[in-house]
Amino acid sequence: MDTTSQTPPPYQLGDTDEECRYPVRVDDQHHLGLIFRWHGGWFAIPAGQSEALRVGDGGTGKNTAALYLVSEYNEGRIVPQDPAADAPEASRALIGPVPLLHPRLPVNDRNTEHALVAMAALTAYLWTPKGGYPGSDNPWFMECELCHWRGPRYWSHLRGRNQNPPSPHRHPGGCIGADQVRARIAAYQQ
Numbered sequence: 362m363d364t365t366s367q368t369p370p371p372y373q374l375g376d377t378d379e380e381c382r383y384p385v386r387v388d389d390q391h392h393l394g395l396i397f398r399w400h401g402g403w404f405a406i407p408a409g410q411s412e413a414l415r416v417g418d419g420g421t422g423k424n425t426a427a428l429y430l431v432s433e434y435n436e437g438r439i440v441p442q443d444p445a446a447d448a449p450e451a452s453r454a455l456i457g458p459v460p461l462l463h464p465r466l467p468v469n470d471r472n473t474e475h476a477l478v479a480m481a482a483l484t485a486y487l488w489t490p491k492g493g494y495p496g497s498d499n500p501w502f503m504e505c506e507l508c509h510w511r512g513p514r515y516w517s518h519l520r521g522r523n524q525n526p527p528s529p530h531r532h533p534g535g536c537i538g539a540d541q542v543r544a545r546i547a548a549y550q551q
């Protein structure tokens with residue numbers, strides 16, 4: 362979709378943190394809070410608060426969630442924070458093994474089984490998850506072990522289809538070449 366000819370939105374989104382939450386700013390300096398997608402809904406956490414509110418659905422939810430924060434700010438209900446607050450989780454960097462399941466995903470046999478399959482496949486395909494399994498169609502923060510790119514991916518895109526391995530085009534921004542990806546990962550040679 363070409364959005365270059367349209368009026369830019371009245372907010373800016375920063376890069377996601379390891380929980381795949383986007384910081385929302387206005388005037389490139391005032392931090393209004395965080396927005397994130399969780400299983401078909403979009404949620405917002407206003408700056409200075411800890412509770413997430415469901416404010417949008419589906420495909421348009423990112424914009425809706427960001428505009429919710431802008432509206433709250435315009436109404437004087439959000440006191441913007443320093444941009445340093447854009448990375449509130451930086452001091453809580455995940456080191457070492459992550460939990461099997463994302464804290465918001467219910468613990469049950471089905472989720473546990475899917476998470477174990479996903480974790481094993483990520484190991485085989487040289488991805489390092491930075492959080493627990495969030496479900497197949499949900500942003501999941503990853504580090505590419507081939508080039509150290511970091512960002513949100515979806516398990517539904519990483520797992521391959523119809524028993525074929527996943528695409529060697531691993532993520533935006535370019536990885537090592539597809540031939541090198543196949544050469545480095547044993548699962549492509551089976």
Ligand SMILES: [Zn+2]
Nearest residue numbers: 505507508536
């Ligand atoms: Zn890569």
